[in-house]
Amino acid sequence: MLVSDQINDKEVPRCALAVAAHPDDLEFSCAGTLARWARQGTKVVYLICTSGEAGFDRPDLSREERIAIREAEQRAAAEVLGVHEVVFLREPDGLLQPTLELRRKIVREIRRFQPEAVVCWDPSLLWINGSMVNHPDHRAAAQATVDAVFPSAGLLYLHEDFLAEGLKPWKPECLVIVSFDGGDTFMDIEKTIELKIAALKKHKSQIRDWDPEPFIRKTAERQGRVRGLRYAEAFKVIQLNKPLS
Numbered sequence: 001m002l003v004s005d006q007i008n009d010k011e012v013p014r015c016a017l018a019v020a021a022h023p024d025d026l027e028f029s030c031a032g033t034l035a036r037w038a039r040q041g042t043k044v045v046y047l048i049c050t051s052g053e054a055g056f057d058r059p060d061l062s063r064e065e066r067i068a069i070r071e072a073e074q075r076a077a078a079e080v081l082g083v084h085e086v087v088f089l090r091e092p093d094g095l096l097q098p099t100l101e102l103r104r105k106i107v108r109e110i111r112r113f114q115p116e117a118v119v120c121w122d123p124s125l126l127w128i129n130g131s132m133v134n135h136p137d138h139r140a141a142a143q144a145t146v147d148a149v150f151p152s153a154g155l156l157y158l159h160e161d162f163l164a165e166g167l168k169p170w171k172p173e174c175l176v177i178v179s180f181d182g183g184d185t186f187m188d189i190e191k192t193i194e195l196k197i198a199a200l201k202k203h204k205s206q207i208r209d210w211d212p213e214p215f216i217r218k219t220a221e222r223q224g225r226v227r228g229l230r231y232a233e234a235f236k237v238i239q240l241n242k243p244l245s
């Protein structure tokens, strides 16, 4: 299995595409795992659907200035983690919808990077730990990603115009869904939790005076406890391309 409970597992994806709605979503959720994979040789690519320009209380700044700040923060965070490339789709923040157009844009990146693993949030997640409504952009990005992975990215007769660009159909091997309340796969992040915290701190416009370290450690401890790990991140993993059994 390509992605399993990687307590001692040496096998990692050759390429992983992590898709999120906003800058900082991946740092809050699965950055420990992505940093770990990057250290083990995975080419990790970020695909960020919006540039987070609405998540900002700075009326003195233009939309373009807010986009520039948040994209720079995202690039800095990605650099801490060893991410190879960051792609921004620049969809409007706060208004993201799982449209066919968004799905097509994600299909394009899946065909371009040919990831074995695609990582995203859970499109069915409405509430987080009884204390937070999941942002609709998060659900939209996740839904469009799941729909892009299956079946669109792998179908020859969908998006045939991509063929002229050399973008052939591609079927990822697994879908790795971030889980906040359970999950079936727990990644040991003891060696990368410091990177996760350092990366999150790069999003200065968002965290301002808040120190994210206690929150990140507490969450990773809670998820690690399920498997007797000190720190973990939880996922639901869907193995694709497997014959029905």
Ligand SMILES: [Zn+2]
Pocket: 021, 022, 024, 025, 135, 138
């Ligand atoms: Zn977000």
